[in-house]
Amino acid sequence: MSIEIRNISKQFGDFRALNNVNLDVESGELVALLGPSGCGKTTLLRIIAGLETADTGSILFSGEDTTDVHVRERQVGFVFQHYALFRHMTVFENVAFGLRVKPRKERPSDAQIRQKVTDLLKLVQLDWLADRYPSQLSGGQRQRIALARALAVEPKVLLLDEPFGALDAKVRKELRRWLRRLHDELHVTSIFVTHDQEEALEVADRVVVINKGRIEQVGSPQEVWDQPASPFVYGFLGDVNLFHGRADNGAVQLDGMRLDSPEHSGARDAKAMAYVRPHDLTVERYTAGATGIVATLSRAIVVGPIARLELEPTETNPDNPGSGTIIEAQLPAQQFRELGLQEGDTVVATPRKARVFVEEDWVSP
Secondary structure (H helix, E strand, O other): OOEEEEEEEEEEOOEEEEEEEEEEEOOOOEEEEEOOOOOOHHHHHHHHHOOOOOOEEEEEEOOEEOOOOOHHHOOEEEEOOOOOOOOOOOHHHHHHHHHHOOOOOOOOOHHHHHHHHHHHHHHOOOHHHOOOOHHHOOHHHHHHHHHHHHHHOOOOEEEEEOOOOOOOHHHHHHHHHHHHHHHHHHOOEEEEEEOOHHHHHHHOOEEEEEEOOEEEEEEOHHHHHHOOOOHHHHHHOOOOEEEEEEEEOOEEEEOOEEEEOHHHOOOOOEEEEEEEOHHHEEEEEOOOOOOOEEEEEEEEEEEOOEEEEEEEEOOOOOOOOOOOOOEEEEEEHHHHHHHOOOOOOEEEEEEOOOEEEEHHHHOOO
16 A cells, blocks of 8 residues: 655644655665654654644555544554553464454354464564463563464554664664564555664664654665765764855865865855764874874774774864864774784874765755
């Protein structure tokens, strides 16, 4: 089932949660709504589900307007962050619940319910826990049971609100892989909300980055990572260093270095920001006359194959209000050892790759 979101806006008092949001979700697609807390992603999910009403706009399922259709008739499965399992029911009865409460004409027989629930528990690899109660399960097991319960009613759309947010990092990683495999098997149109960039990039077919009630960018995980559409997207997706400077005639002057920026050849002495990911910085021992950002190596953390360096610039740039802050760099651990650097040494850092935005790029419409 495809989903069309048209001109959705929602306000809570003076707070505008969603501002004219438009989005298409293809049938069988797994889409992540990604953004910081309070950006509107959960509100949008609840409006799609019918748990919340938009002030303006419409939601269409496969071309049919469902804006005024009651949540019970939308054929939507919803998985919450905190499982919402019935504590007094066994795992089996939790999964069977949605089938047992169907109207009599639509309700499967007891034998059909038993078969359906057994099949679903096998699908989520927990059939051996059918007689247990939620309190006897781990967090990861409870979340898989919550997903089985949502799938029991054969939803046309599956909506997941921070489904792994309450779990520890190791379990989250395991469940992310499991959810992707499950989706590839079932092909249910699915939308999940997360503020975890790694989760969105690893699991989703497409990522929708939301900020302050607006969609900043929609694209594949590779597209939003490699080609961020705005300063917000660049800053939100992973670790990044931000440098301020001036752009003029296709070049940007920043903190003791000059970067070519042909895409901004029309800029004339405009304020500019350059984003550089830690792994896109080259770090070398300082020598007289070196061009780049001169800094002191304040800390080196070598864990496994990666050396993470914290650099303190030795000079501040009056054009860059953040130029005195720590710069993060990443090198292969072997390369770091070959440089023979010690904490306190002076180094020079130069970006191999940077994304430059001039002032008009980051002014919101």
